[in-house]
Amino acid sequence: MSKQSVHIALDLGSDTIKIAYAFNDGDEHTGKIVGDPLTMTAVPSVAYYDVDEQKWLFGDEVNSVGDKPFITVVKICDLLRLLQPAANTATQKSNRNYYFKKTRFPKFYFPQRVRLTDDMDEAVRMDRTFTAPQTPSEVCEMFFKYVHGVVENRLEKLLKKSNATAEITPSLVYPMFSDNAYINELKRLVTLAFDTKPQSVMSMAKALCAYAKYSGRMAKDDKSIIFNIGEERISLVKVTFSGSGISVDGVDGHNEPAPIGGKDIDDAVAQYIEGQMSGRETMGRPSSGQEGHLSESALNTKQYLFVKDIKSAKMVLGMPIYDSRAFRYGVPISASRDLLIQRTITREQFEKCVGITDNNGVARKIVNYITDELIRPINTDVKRIFITGGPVETYGLMKYIRRFIEPLGVKVCTFEKDDSEYVGVKNDGFNILGHEDALYAPSLGCAVASMCGMTIDMVLALTYGVRLFRVVGNGNNVIPFFRVLVNKGTRIPQSGATYYTPKDGDKGGITTGDDSEQSAAMHIMSTFYSAQDIEHSRKAPLITYARSGGENLLVVDTDNKTMLNKLQREIGLRVLNGSIDNMNNGSRAKYYYNGKRVRIIKEVYLQLGVEIDGDGYAKAYARNDKKRNGGEFTVIEYLGDSKYSGRETVQKREIDFAFNIETQLT
Amino acid sequence: MDENYKLTFTDTAFSADIQRSNLQYKKKFTKQVAEAQQSVEALDSHDDFHELLIDCSHYKRRKGKAEYGIGVDADIHGTGGSVILSHQQSAAEKFLRDLRGFGLLADVVGSGKTFEAGVILSELAVRGKMKSLIVVTPDQVLNSWVDVLENKFGMGKDVLYKVQKSDGEYPTLQDVLAAVGVSKQGKFIRPKRPIIVDVDIFAQWRYSPDFLVDVVVVDEAHHFSEDAGKYAGAMRMLSEMMQTKKRAGATYCLLLTATPHSGNLENMFRLWYFVRCKGGNPSDFDEKDDSERTTQYIEEKQYYKDTVCYGATNITDFIRRVKYSVVMERYLDELGSYLRETGKVSDFNDKSPYDRAQYIDDFLNAAKYGGKKVSTDKITGLTVTLKDDVLKRISDAYHNGVLRSIMIRQPNKLSKRKSVHNYFFYPMSSIPETVSITGLNEKKVTVDFSHVAEGGQPVVKVGSEELSLIDYVKNLRGNLSVEQAYSHVLNSILNKLAASDPQTKSIHTKSGYITYYADRLRNTHGAVAKQTYFLPVLQSESVKDSKFQTAVRILKQHKDKRVLVFFDYNLGKSERIYDEVCDALLRDPELKDRIIVGDDAADVHAVEREFNSEKRSDAILIVKDAKYTEGANLQESSIIINYQVTYDPLAMDQRIGRIFRLGQKNDVTVYSLADMSKLEGFALAYFAEIGLLSGNTGDATILAGSNSDQMVALRCNACGRVVLMSKEAYDEKRKKKDALVCRAETQCIDAYGNGTEMCEITVYDFKCDSCGTVLTRSVSDGYMCFSNVENGERGRMCNSGEKGDRSIYCRKICAISHCKRFNKGGHMYGKCPALKRFKDVSNVSDVELMRICAMCDNEDCWDKCKIAGLPKEQIIGEAGEGGRCSDCDYAGCSPKPYALEFNDKWEADCPMPGCSTRRNHGKLRPVVARTFATFISELWKFDHDGGEGFCQNLGEQAEIVTDVRRILERDDGEKE
Incomplete structure (x- = not known):
């Protein structure tokens, strides 16, 4: 049995970790690694502490929690965030101490009514944490080991046909503005889990450029701005593609990253659904408007399921499959009350609650951010922008952005392929599908860069x-x-x-x-x-x-x-x-x-x-x-x-x- | 009339004893009084009902001749025998003399009300007042009535014309009259044969104004209090009949019930009105608003509510109000002194009457005041304290004021007794050989646990003597009661054990549990406390093993007796242990031949017959299904083992009811085994305190209901804490700012700035008025589908969330999981990836399932079974669409996945197979029930506060019910 060297790139996001692979056995192969091919787009980057069993569950395992409260779901990203720079040195030091030495974890909250504080000391004081026997650092180690298990398992399946086993070469994408401590910890976690150091460690910006180069999306001497819409914020990078390679302008752009992202879209949908349910019938009680009517509100411990539904619905609405019979009435979102309230959301309703219909809300904020950047004198040479990140798949958003940006003489592109490229593509659980390609652009770029030994130079923008x-x-x-x-x-x-x-x-x-x-x-x-x-x-x-x-x-x-x-x-x-x-x-x-x-x-x-x-x-x-x-x-x-x-x-x-x-x- | 003889209605008005003492001591016994008394006695001799005509000692167990009515027959009544007990005779006498043959016969459970009715009917028959008879009874006891009347009271075999359901068909009144024939007298038509009719059928009858039945008997008449459903219809029918009966001067009507109310006094009003107003106005029993009813009804209700019930709607509130009233009227000076002494005068004055209750309780519990002697009991010569006097007056107001105003209800004098043995297993990670405690009389003693491992009991070493725990308590308690002494000792032992065991906190997760157990034991009745066993067990060996050994020991100890073994049927699959226990018992050579299994597959009646058969006099019935806990006649056994204790008091009461009933020949023994670290341990201690298992008051339903009725459940949506409070307390608190704000956790404060306002949550159950099916909600998971309850795979019921949509339906994936095509043997078995996902991940979202379904290539799957599409449409569909789960032959659920369409009163047609196919199918109606059970199970789940709230809340509830128990127990009977 031969050994196939497979390049794996890990892109840890707020909700999921995107894992792309690339290898060359004469032909170049690229794709994604997920747990369950039928249900997943990426591996959930969450851990759940089972208080009864006193054990941790990771990724897809969290789904097997059953009816237990979800208050002890933690995002791996939130744990690693303790290593990012904080408001002051003392807080930063304290946060890092929590990461490596203490056994406190932030509780799960949704909607954003109760926000996570940047100061872990404060979170503890406000009882927004819970205790488990491990430190966050140990839990992250366990999570990456779980990821390694998923990768090994899936690669075994992938390579079964060619009768090869995988020799895994991991690489790493890290978010923009990451501190060295954060990057070093990510490297350590990957090294520990995969038993080898990550080969390429690159920022989101460079990874996206690598993807742009690999996918042939940029013309020579093109100056473009890539806007990355993440779960929690939107940021940008300016890129120049020369014949010899790619230059990426320093990321310290003039427009600061703004706190708008996928989460705000989730919030908007949640509010829309909750608003629709407020007048519903509560079992055994008079109807809305009559004396004695009860409007039973959400139990926080069940909100994780609600968020999951919203995220799934958001994704499905952006899928070409949407029109098939499965979702012909809209996409279901369930909320837990005295009954399981099964609402559906259609594309029209979605556009309304995200603000596309009425030209306000989250959609408008995103457009404003992009416009503000493009009208700066420094960017007069930019004729094309790329938009990437999970929310790109959000139904209607790209069209809406184009409506405002293209009149400025700027072409709005994504890293998505045309839907036609997916016609006839069978989902084998490794293909990156039409509704996932924007999501996988960074990790795939990184995996390809690792495979090709590609380096990307950075040029200062300022x-x-x-x-x-x-x-x-x-x-x-x-x-x-x-x-x-x-x-x-x-x-x-x-x-x-x-x-x-x-x-x-x-x-x-x-x-x-x-x-x-x-x-x-x-x-x-x-x-x-x-x-x-x-x-x-x-x-x-x-x-x-x-x-x-x-x-x-x-x-x-x-x-x-x-x-x-x-x-x-x-x-x-x-x-x-x-x-x-x-x-x-x-x-x-x-x-x-x-x-x-x-x-x-x-x-x-x-x-x-x-x-x-x-x-x-x-x-x-x-x-x-x-x-x-x-x-x-x-x-x-x-x-x-x-x-x-x-x-x-x-x-x-x-x-x-x-x-x-x-x-x-x- | 001379003003001297005028009686006024005060709180003492209902106490004949007090009234008499007023007359005796305050009014002079004059010649005129003596003459009046003689006249009364002379008048009595002209009363047809002043004495029984048949000597009750002449009733004996013999079959009589068939004839119409129950006549005097030497063959039947003969001489000698003790069939009729003295309390039954006295009930019959009072019913005829005081209530003139019209009213409620409400002696407690097991007192033999059927026999009391037999005596009354015999008496009416010998007086020629019973030319026609109709007995209205629930179907399940119809045959018992037939047996009693035909065989035991000599009516004769097949004399009663039985009206029962046949193939779902309901015979009409006209059908019945055609079958039995009628005799005409004037404008009245009487049936020629006595009739016994299933109440379901009776409720459907259309009244005919000429139809006359001289005597009507209604069993389980408390159901007739319901203001909606089939029993409401039956009450209307009964009221119509009473109009004719009044015209004919034959008002005899016996309403029988052991539980005139279940803690809710308001619910008893319709019965009260019916009796007080000799049937009332028929239209008042229709379903409508009070404002549309007659003035008589409205005035009676006002009087009942304000005067009889003191404005209270439930028994706990009643006690509180009467207590307040008695203290304010009779002991105001003492209360004033107490308040001044404790510096609470201004506090007290500032409070609402509702909030003053706590001050009154504190006053009564203060030894100086509550313990103050106010009189001496004339009969016993014992001191009567101020608190005794207050309790006695409350008891009088309840028993004589509320109950006996419309019913014959005698103090419970059941000849059979209950012996209650409670085993508390205390799990530990390691058991010390001995612990030294400060025992009774402040003396240090050593408790030896060295024999516990071999199944022995802890031993207390006092000098050279070794005593069992309870013997130590009994022998050395000094001035303390057994309960107080045991509570003290248990408290000391638990504290020592907890301190010695490093794992205590991980095993016993509810902080405050030691105080909780000690407090419950302190208030437990001495007889029960004396049979309370405390057994530390090694967790490594598990409570399970110790329980099993204990159960085996009990079973072997009763080697020649029939024993019933019950489990908790509310638990999830993983905690259901009956199969395991049954298998283990079957492996025991001494026990295996005694075992009978009562599972869901078995026919209840066949199991009953086998268990009660003479050749199985040592049978052990392992009850694996909850259906055996209600309605089954298993009284040939007198021993119960509650292998698991369920937290639902009504369910526990039902278990005891299997054997503690008429026909029981022996004293009854109830063993309960409970793990102190689990909910069952806390529940058992609670039941022990409120006397649910041991109480001979016959008022278990009231006890069980006292924590349930008129309660409001509130939940903090931030931390999930659940609190239960009476509706009145809730209404009071709602008026005050901040009174309902939860600050149990900081997150509750953060969520909304200054704490989270607790929201009322619905706690309605929906019960079918015909088949009894219940649609239940749990506080955190909501309403669970009642299809296939027994397999434990219960899906959540769903709703569209649209305003005005009152239809709820079973979740589509849940329905598919029961589809025969996808189950073993079906051609789609194992082929549905969505189903596989659902089985792996129970909370999988619909969108995920739909995605799986959309991506699935399986062409064998019918389009109509795809998860795709709106779940509701796929289950119930639009009319004429076809192919929906609820019509599908492959649907393996029972009932099939179905949408319940609730009307504006929150009623829906019952979908259960027996109900839905019938012409007059049952209706699911909302009932506020099982609230308490829901409450404690939810309270148990909440552990963010370390369990402190659980122990405190449950303790408070226990104390409330203990008050009720004391009042119920204090019934000295009606004073003449």
Whole structure:
């Protein structure tokens, strides 16, 4: 029996984990891995803690819970989310502690009336968690082992015909804006479950590009934006397809990810169904409107089943099979009350509740997000956008989006194949079907990239810089200006890169001293202008430039609100750290020595910069410029009881800077 | 009349004893009074009913000659014999003399009301007042009546003309009169033969104004209180008959029931009205609003409600109101002192009368006040405390005021007794050899568990002496009652055991369980407490084994007796153990030949016959199906083992009712085995406290119903907690802000800001008024399909959710799962992927099933059986569409998947095969029933609070019912 090397890519989503495979045995084979081919589109990424049996069930096993309450259903994604950056360091640390060391899990809630808090401590305090004997980290390990079991089992079936066994090479897609801790944990979980390190680990953006290339969807020199509509938010990435490969612009787009996604569509459907049921007859009680009528509301412990129905209905409505006799009256959604209330939802009703009919609601929010991005000057070269993610399959949504976007001269595409491509395709449980292809685009792209050894380069979409000062004229005139750290269009190495403070001639912001307890206000900023634009062009005539030392300086006066508004509008200038307001402490770095707040008596050099990871995600920072501070000494005073005292001489390079960077994109 | 003799109606009005004492001590016994008394006695001698004509000692068990009516016949009545018991004689005397042959005969269960009726009928016959007779009775007891009247009271074989259903056909009154012949007297037509008729048929008769029957007997007359359904129709028919009877001056009518109400006093009104108004106005018994009824009806109802029932609608509320009234009228000074002393005066004044009840209870329970001597009992010489006096007055108001105003109901004096043995198994992960506890009289003693493993009992070592737990309690209790002492000891032992067992929390999940058990035992009647056994068992060996050993020991101990073994039939498949137990018993050489199996397949009557046959006098009937718990005559046995205790009090009562009934020759013994960590343990302790199994009050239905009737179930939709409260308490709380807000968990607070308002949930069951089929709801899962109940695969009933749609139907996939084509032997067996998915995943969604179905290539599957399409249409379809499950020959369910079309009164035609095919089929009607059972099972499931709420709530309910029990038990009888 021969060994077939099969490339598997895992794309962990909020509700399901999409697993695609690719292998080449002379011909290229691609497809999906699911548990039950008849019922599933992807493997549910949920775990259920059976309190009675004190054991965990995973994925499809959760369906066998029977009539037990579903309050202990947890999403694997929600557990891993504990590793994502949090509002502050303390919360982040605490969340990670919960992930690795504690045995608390968030309870299942629907609808979103009771939202999960980002702070696990708070969730525990508010009794929104339950306890099980394992840690979230252990449960994730168990889940990935379960996934491995599903993969092995299914591949055995797949390869039975060719009398081969599978040698699995796993790969991994991670969501945009993921923290290293999150990615590393995903890698660890996959390594543990599959007993081998993931070969390709790529962001959703790169994976989508890989899919675009593989599926031949993009023409040479095409500039496109891919909008990814996930379960919880919508985000975007700008892509250029050159002859030699694909360049993906940094993901830190000017339009922040918005909290609109598949969940909002679920909510809209849920509200629609609940609204229709409010006047229903309750057994043994007078009718609605009469005295004594009861409108029995939902029991939270059964809501998981309701959500599942909504998700299934949403998917079915987008299927070509919809018109067959199975769903000719609409798609059923059941709600648990004193009776099982069997409602059906038709395409027309669905369009109504999602807001397509009345041009409002969730659909409208999605269109607004896309429109806002496309009308920015930076995107005038974009003639085509791709929309991907589960909600693409939502019936009527694409048509609705096209109605608004295509008049802008932009073609709206998806990664879906034409329905005609599915004619005659038999569902063998491995084929990616017409209503699933948008869902599988990232994982399939990743699997194919792994199979082909494809790499995708990242090019920055934005220019990053810092606001500095230059003394001009007789020395009385100080110009605040924007100094570029890294230009847009710069190719980012796969491992990422760091860009920091500038030429020696620039003053202000980078040094500090003489009795100060914090630095002067300073800002790290981004713009879609390049250094070349600043130097050579006056594309935006309303913007102020100054000439100094033979250099064209872009004036950024943070006290001048009018100017700032202009800059924001004309060149998309945004502040990544602190506040744009000079008076705000958030724009000033504070000094620490051995973890204690100090005051600096002698000047110390400070380095400002951006760290950009392999996916183009930029993070502003402020740190000691150790090279320039060398072996020099400074004098510090400790802050104790609100007073500085205890003067000490220490090495300049040992001074730490804490810079409040709260407004960065997350 | 001299004003001195004027009686006023106060709370004492119903106590003959008090009235007499008023006369005796306050009014002078004058010459005029003596003369009046003589005149009364002289008048009595002219009363035809002032004494019985037939000497009751002359009735004996002999067959008599066939003749019309029950006449005096030397052969029948002869001399000697003790067929008629003294209480039966006295009931007959009172019925004739006091009620003048018209009213309710309501002695308790098993007192032999049929015999009382026999005596009354004999007396009417010898007076020539019974030229015609009709007995209206439920079908299941019709033959027993025939036997009693024809054989035991000498009516003669085949004299009664039996009117029963035949092939679903209902004979009309005209059919019957044609068959028996009529005699005409003036404008009246009397049937020539006495008639006994099934109540179902009687309810369908159309009244003829000339039709006269001198004497009417109605058995199980409490059903006639129902304001809708077939019994409402029967009541109308009866009322019509009474109009003719009144015209003819023959008003004799015997209404028999042991349970005039089931805790709901409001429901008894129709009977009350019928009796009070000699049949009332026939139109008042139609189904309509009260506003459309006669003034007489409306006024009587007002009087009944406000004066007789003190404004209460149920027995618990009645007790509360009378208690309040008695205390306020008679002991206001004492109450005032108590409130001042405890600083509760302003609290009390601020409260509504409803909320003051708790203060009154606290006042009565305060030793200084409730225990205060207020008089001495003239007969026993015992001290009467203030609390005793209050309870006695409540009891009088109930027994003499409510009940005896329309009925003959004597204090229960059943000759047979019940002996109740309760075994509580306490599972542990390890049992210590001994524990040291602070026992009675604060003395340290050692409890030795070393013999428990071999099936022995715990032993208490007192010095060198070794005593069983109960002997220790009995011997060393000092001033404490057995119950108090046992409660104390059990509390100490449980605390020690719990502390010694590291697994306690995982085994006994309801926090507060120790206090719960101790409290229940403290209030349990001493006789039952003395036969309470506490047995720690190793969980590894399982309670199951210990129960089995105990049951075997009991069965062998009663080696020559018939024994009934019952289980809990409400449990899911996984917990049903009767097959396992039966198989194990069949493997025991000593027992195997004694076993008879009563399962769903067996014919109940055949099993009854075999069990009661003389050659099977040592039979053990393993009851595997709930149908044996109702209606089966198994009184040849006097021993019951409740191998599992069900939480439904009515179901438990039904079990006991199999043997504790007329015809029982022996004292009855009831063994109950329960696991203390499970619901059955808590239920058994509760039943023990309220005296459900042991009580000889004959009012088990009232006890069982006291927690059910007029109750409202509320549920927190955030945390799922269920709370039960009386409707009145609910109405009170609704008026107050926040009173119904659940804050049991933080999630309840978060969900809506400041807690989740608990919502009323429907707890209606729907019962067929003909075949008794019940459509039941569970609080979390709703209404379950009643098709194929026995196989445990019950689907949920569905509805479209459209406004105004009152049709509910069986879920399509559930119907297909019962389809013969898909079951073993069917040609589609194993071929339906949707069915497979449903069997694997019971909560699979319809959309998923439809997808599977749509993707399935199986061409053998009929289009009409596809899951595709709206489930309702596929089951019941549109008229003329055909091919729907409810018409399909392959549908293996019984009844077939069916839509129940409820009308505006929430009534639907019963779909059960026996009912639906009949010309006058039964109707499913809403009943508020099993609420309590639903409540405790739901309460049990809620464990977010560690079970604390369960123990507390159930404890509170037990105390409420215990109050009722005390009142029921206090019946001293009518004072003359």
